[in-house]
Amino acid sequence: MDGLPYTIPLQTTAAPQRTLKASIDCVGVGVHSGRKTTLTLQPAPVGSGIVFRRTDLNIDIPARFDHVDDTRLCTVLALPGRPEARVGTVEHVMAALAGCGVTNAVVTVDGPEVPILDGSAASFVFLIDCAGIVTQDAPAPTIEVLRTVRVTQGHGENAAFAELRPAPFGLDMAMSIAFDAAAIGRQALSLRVSPETFRADLARARTFTLAQEVAALQAAGLALGGSLDNAVVVDNARVLNPGGLRVADEFVRHKMLDAVGDLALAGAALRGRLVAHRSGHALNNQLLRALFADDANWRLVGGESRHPGSADTRMANAPSADGSAGLAGLGSWQERRVPVAAAPV
Ligand SMILES: [Zn+2]
Numbered sequence: 001m002d003g004l005p006y007t008i009p010l011q012t013t014a015a016p017q018r019t020l021k022a023s024i025d026c027v028g029v030g031v032h033s034g035r036k037t038t039l040t041l042q043p044a045p046v047g048s049g050i051v052f053r054r055t056d057l058n059i060d061i062p063a064r065f066d067h068v069d070d071t072r073l074c075t076v077l078a079l080p081g082r083p084e085a086r087v088g089t090v091e092h093v094m095a096a097l098a099g100c101g102v103t104n105a106v107v108t109v110d111g112p113e114v115p116i117l118d119g120s121a122a123s124f125v126f127l128i129d130c131a132g133i134v135t136q137d138a139p140a141p142t143i144e145v146l147r148t149v150r151v152t153q154g155h156g157e158n159a160a161f162a163e164l165r166p167a168p169f170g171l172d173m174a175m176s177i178a179f180d181a182a183a184i185g186r187q188a189l190s191l192r193v194s195p196e197t198f199r200a201d202l203a204r205a206r207t208f209t210l211a212q213e214v215a216a217l218q219a220a221g222l223a224l225g226g227s228l229d230n231a232v233v234v235d236n237a238r239v240l241n242p243g244g245l246r247v248a249d250e251f252v253r254h255k256m257l258d259a260v261g262d263l264a265l266a267g268a269a270l271r272g273r274l275v276a277h278r279s280g281h282a283l284n285n286q287l288l289r290a291l292f293a294d295d296a297n298w299r300l301v302g303g304e305s306r307h308p309g310s311a312d313t314r315m316a317n318a319p320s321a322d323g324s325a326g327l328a329g330l331g332s333w334q335e336r337r338v339p340v341a342a343a344p345v
Contacts, residue, residue, distance in 0.1 A: 014139035014302035019043045019104040021132030026123070028115025031089060031207070031231070032073060034224030037111035039093070041127055044104040046138040049267055050097055052077060052087045053108040059085050063094060063107075065265040065288035071281035073222060075262055088113040091281065092207075095261030096124030098269070099198030102133060103140050119206035119230040121257055125199060141303025143319070145272030149297055151286040160278035162287045167273040170194065173259060175276045177252050181210060182237035187252035193260055202260065204246050205253035211235035259284055266291070267319060268303070292319060 025040040044051065050063035061067055061077045069078035069086060075094075078086035090107075093114050097105055099121065107114070117123035150163040158178055169192075176188035191197055209217070209226065211233050217223035232250065233240040247253065262284035263270055276283070291297050300319065 014142070015101075016135040017046055017103040017138050017140045018101050018133050018135050019045075019048075020102065020128065021134045024127045024131040026115065026117070026127060028117045029225035029230075030111065030113030031116035031119070031225045032222045033088070033111070033113045035111045035113060037109050037113060037115055039115050040106075040108045041093075041097075041124075041131060042106040042108065043134075044106050046104065046136045048104040048106070050094065050102075050104070050264070051106050052090065053106055054085065054087060054110075054112075055108050056110045057085060060106075061085065061087055062267075063090065063265055064267055065262075065285055065292070068265065068285045071285050073217075073281075075265070075281045075285070086112060089116060090114055091258050091261035092116075092119075092121045093124045093261075094264045095198075095257050096121040096128060096203065098264035099193065099195060099203060099257075099260055100125060100128045100133065101195050102128065103268075104136065116207075116225060116230045119232070120254070121198075121203045121261075125203045139302050141268045142271050142301045143266050143268050144299050144301050145270065145291065146296065146298055149287065149290045151283055151290050153283055158278070160280070160283055162274065162276040162279040162283040164270075164287055164291055165273045165275060167271060169271065171260075171263070171270050172273040173256055173276075174273070175252060175256050175259065175279065177255055177278055179210075179234075179251070181234045183234045183239050184208075184251045187249045189249060189252045189256055191256065198260065202253050202257040205250045205257050206230070206232050206246065207254055208232035208234060208251055211240060255279070263288065268300070271301070 020041055020043045023040055023042040025038055027036060027038050029036050052061045052063060059079065061079055063077065067077045068075055070076035074089040075091045076086055076088045077090055087109055093107060145164050145166050148163060148165045150161060153160040171193045173193060174190040176186065178186045191201060209231055214223060214226065214233065228241045232245065239245055258281065259274060259276065259279065262281055263274065266288055
């Protein structure tokens with residue numbers, strides 16, 4: 001024995017908030033708009049959370065579930081009452097930031113959509129690695145799931161659902177998918193999400209689509225930037241990409257990658273277990289709305305100022321833990337948020 005008591009708390013201090021060490025940018029096309037945009041990832045001060053900045057419109061859009069405006073093919077953030085103030089396909093860069101443990105950052109785009117790059121989160125992880133990550137002098141809050149919330153879509157044994165359950169540590173995910181296309185079929189994956197597992201198991205999984213849907217999407221003015229360079233295209237039993245799949249169950253891994261990005265819109269790290277079948281952007285967002293619809297479902301842990309009387313260092317993006325929580329309290333985000341300072345490049 002080393003003389004230490006048996007019951008050492010497993011987490012005596014919260015993890016620190018983190019931001020990028022420097023700014024970094026890339027150029028690419030939006031998968032749906034087909035527009036070429038420049039994206040930059042920039043450092044941000046303690047308490048900022050993740051904020052999308054449309055540099056062409058000079059507006060900021062907080063990366064928050066209650067700013068999600070459209071989930072039909074990707075996750076679109078928008079400012080309420082301003083339909084032009086939107087940023088589409090935020091989920092992969094959100095997943096990369098959350099997966100790498102970045103709590104505060106400004107993501108600028110000079111157009112309506114985040115570049116799709118290779119259709120996965122790997123390029124964003126590469127950018128984050130190039131920029132570097134620094135810890136900040138404040139603990140990061142965690143949103144602890146206190147009781148199970150569940151949202152469903154459809155009926156029968158193959159109905160889609162997503163559920164968040166209480167869990168002792170971090171964010172666990174157990175997901176399954178079922179497609180008629182033989183190349184996809186049924187796939188399932190269970191994972192504890194950490195920077196290590198995100199990089200190793202999820203980041204490289206690409207978005208995918210069915211060949212028969214490509215023509216319909218493009219006729220509807222969508223997927224204009226889509227190609228075999230940025231999406232896996234499946235024609236029943238065949239994968240049309242010349243290089244095939246990166247991993248045999250790339251499809252369910254990408255669905256989990258999407259869920260990491262969508263759930264990061266909670267505004268702080270989640271402590272809970274996601275169990276989902278055939279879930280997608282819409283259900284993922286409905287799940288967060290259901291979680292925050294009742295204060296008894298969750299609580300904010302940590303992230304408070306360590307010095308009484310000093311500035312509050314809670315995440316501006318995180319829901320309030322003072323009883324004004326839930327959607328009613330979230331409407332005042334713009335008033336409560338910490339201004340994002342110029343990036344210290
Ligand atoms: Zn995706």
